[in-house]
Amino acid sequence: MPSARELFSASAKDDNGKKQYRLLVRLRVATMEVPVGTASGSEEIWSYIEEEPVLGARSVGLGPNGFRVGVARRDSWQDLTRILKRMTGRDVRNDYATAVPGDPIRFILKRNQPVQTIFVYYEDRTFSGADYPPGDNVLSLSCTLDEDDPTKILITAVPQICSTDRPVEFLNEGGRMMIVSKPQMFPLSALTFQLLVPAHDILVIGPGVAARRQASAGHHFLVKEREGMEFETVLVLIPEVVAVAQ
Secondary structure, three states: OOEOHHHHOHHHEOOOOOEOEEEEEEEEEEEEEEEOOOOOOOOOOHHHOEOOOEOOOOOOOOHHHOEEEEEEOHHHHHHHHHHHHHHHOOOOOOEEEEEEOOEOEEEEEEEEEOOEEEEEEOOOOOEEEEEEOOEEEEEEEEEEEOOOOOOEEEEEEEEEEEEOOOOEEEEEEOOEEEEEEOOOEEEOHHHOEEEEEEOOOEEEEEEOHHHHOOOEHHHHHHEEEEOOEEEEEEEEEEEEEEEEEO
């Protein structure tokens, strides 16, 4: 499989000048669960991470809502894995997911949640709350590529509730009526964030101190109880651009 840079060589096109390859983003994913306070109460991980790259003017801060997000340089990987191994007591295990442009990847952070009331806190110190139906708490990630510069990936993330209930819908596909049953998605749109991540650098999404507040979004998505103990979830993602034949 050719690298992203190789796509822009003459050999990446056929005799008619048409591209022979399609660009996709492959994500190396590690999900860790550690006792509450291990990640949110320690600066050891975050000292390697630049938390400024979150893009855009916002009326909602991630920190007051229990999230910490940032990017670490690729050469920090060995230091980060050493810290994470010490926190979890095990080696970091990687999974892989492929992101197709326009088709978000959904990471299920908490399954089968009951009715939830989640509050969003704003930078002017006001807040608003909403009730959500039973379902899974997921983080939806979309990856966008600039084909003129395949060394950077724009990642857009939004927390969502994926309903357990699957309403029936009627769709007209090519003149044929189809019955489909699919869950409803309830995004926490105010908490959408974007980062421009260099390929092979390390995106870290984890809990902030405010995640210990039970009504916060960070608590609902990144803190879970197991066997009478509370654990925090930390997501570590390493994107790379790959090419597949058309």
